[in-house]
Amino acid sequence: MKASIADQRxxxxxxxxxxxxxxxxxxAANLPEIAQxxxxxxxxNNARDLRIAAETELSDTKRELSRAEGDVExxxxxxxxxxxxxxxxxxxxxxxxxxxxxxxxxxxxxxxxEEVELEVxxxxxxxxxxxETLKNEEAAFALEIANLEIAKENSLTVIGSDIAAIxxxxxxxxxxxxxELLALYEKIKAGNSGTGAAALVGNQCKGCHLTLNTVxxxxxxxxxxxxLVRCEECRCILVRGL
Ligand SMILES: [Zn+2]
Numbered sequence: 001m002k003a004s005i006a007d008q009r010x011x012x013x014x015x016x017x018x019x020x021x022x023x024x025x026x027x028a029a030n031l032p033e034i035a036q037x038x039x040x041x042x043x044x045n046n047a048r049d050l051r052i053a054a055e056t057e058l059s060d061t062k063r064e065l066s067r068a069e070g071d072v073e074x075x076x077x078x079x080x081x082x083x084x085x086x087x088x089x090x091x092x093x094x095x096x097x098x099x100x101x102x103x104x105x106x107x108x109x110x111x112x113x114e115e116v117e118l119e120v121x122x123x124x125x126x127x128x129x130x131x132e133t134l135k136n137e138e139a140a141f142a143l144e145i146a147n148l149e150i151a152k153e154n155s156l157t158v159i160g161s162d163i164a165a166i167x168x169x170x171x172x173x174x175x176x177x178x179x180e181l182l183a184l185y186e187k188i189k190a191g192n193s194g195t196g197a198a199a200l201v202g203n204q205c206k207g208c209h210l211t212l213n214t215v216x217x218x219x220x221x222x223x224x225x226x227x228l229v230r231c232e233e234c235r236c237i238l239v240r241g242l
Contacts, residue, residue, distance in 0.1 A: 001228040003181045008228070008239045010177045011185050015197040017170040021163055022194060028159045033152035037145055044141035051134035058127045065124055068117040075110045079103060181228075181237075188236055197237040200229070208234035 003011070085091070086099050174182060189196030198207030203217055210233045212220070220229050220240065229238040 001180070001184065002224075002226045003178060003228045005225055005241065007177045007181050008237070010173050011181055011197045011237060012199060012239045012242075013173050014170060014177075014182070014185065015189075015195070017166050017173070018189070018194065018196075021166050021170075024159050024163050024166075028156055031152055031155050033148045033155065037148050037152065040141050040145050040148070044138055044145065047134050047137040047141065051131055051138065054127055054131045054134060058124070058131065061120060061124050061127055065117070065120045068113065068120050071113045072110065072117055075106055075113060079106050079110065082106065185237060192234055192236060195234060195236050197239060198231065198234075199242045200231075200238045200240050201242065205231040205233060205236070205238060207231055207236040207238075210234075 082099050082103050086096060086103070089096075091099075185196040187196075192207075195207045198205055200206070200212070200220070203211045205212065208231060210231075212232070216232060220238075223229065225241070229240060230236065231238050
C-alpha cells in the first residue's frame with residue numbers, strides 16, 4: 001500500500017491522540033477520589049448501622065426505665081400508705097409492729113429499685129452519647145464524601161474537556177488523510193493493544209521497541225518514501241524519516 005509522507009505523519013499524530021485519550025480515560029476511571037469515596041462510604045454505612053442499632057437500644061432502654069420508675073413508684077405508694085396508717089396510731093400494737101417491720105423491708109426494697117433505676121438512667125445517657133457521636137461521625141463522613149465528589153467532578157470535567165479537545169484535533173487530522181490508510185491503522189490498532197502506528201527511530205520500532213535486523217533495514221531504505229512499511233514484529237505501520 002502507498003501513502004503520502006503527509007498521511008504517514010498524520011497517522012502517527014492520530015496514534016498519539018489515541019494514546020493520550022486512552023491514558024486520560026484510564027486516569028478518569030482510576031481517580032484517587034473514587035477509591036477514597038468508596039472507603040468512606042463503607043465507614044459511613046457502618047456508623048449508620050451502629051447508630052440505628054443504638055436507637056433501637058435506646059427505645060428498649062427507655063421502656064426499661066419506665067418499668068423501673070413504675071416499680072419505685074409502687075413501693076413509694078406502699079410506704080406512704082403504711083406510714084399514714086402508722087402515724088394514725090390506729091390498730092392493735094401487734095399490727096403496728098408488723099407495719100413497722102414491713103416499712104423496714106420496703107425501705108430496703110426501695111433503695112434496691114432506685115439503684116436499678118439509676119443504673120438504667122446512666123445506661124440511657126451512655127446510649128444517647130453514643131448516638132450523638134455516631135451522628136457526628138456520619139456527618140463528618142458525609143462532608144468528606146461531598147468534598148471528594150466535588151474534587152472528582154472537577155477532575156472529570158478537566159479530563160473531559162482535554163479529551164474533547166483531542167477529539168476535535170483528531171477529527172481535523174482524520175478528514176485530511178486517505179480513509180483506507182485510516183481503516184488499516186484502526187484494524188492493526190484493534191489487534192495490537194492500541195498500537196496501530198509507530199515511528200521507526202534508528203533501527204528501532206517505537207511500537208514494540210524491538211530492533212529491526214540489518215537485512216530488513218536495508219530493504220526498507222531501498223523503498224520509495226510513499227511505500228507503506230510495517231513492523232515485522234508487531235505489524236504496526238512504521239513511519240520513517242522522523
Ligand atoms: Zn514493532
